[in-house]
Amino acid sequence: MEKYIDYLVDDNPGKIDTYSPGLHIPVKHPDVLNSEGDAVLIVLAWRYFDLIRSKLKNQKLTLICPLPYIQVIK
Structure with missing residues (x-):
């Protein structure tokens, strides 16, 4: 890994x-x-995904949250 x-x-x-x-x-x-520029961030703390997404909203990131169902936010 x-x-x-x-x-x-x-x-x-x-x-x-x-x-x-x-x-x-x-x-x-x-x-x-x-x-990092155009980084991909895998959010493993899925229960905090919305909070993490709001903290990083001004970043040029692709957010992937695999649980409880897959979400990809660009």
Whole structure:
């Protein structure tokens, strides 16, 4: 999985600059998305999808939420 995912994004200060358990994928601050250009963000915290989408509405991102049903927002 880590060869397909460059990093995870979390706005929890306690998780920034850490690594995911098991796969050791780096966790970065959401500001990193400002420099990504046309990035694809997979939202795994599907219960917070609307909140995450509203926080990132000014970003040039494609948001994909696979659960509970697939949503793709460009």
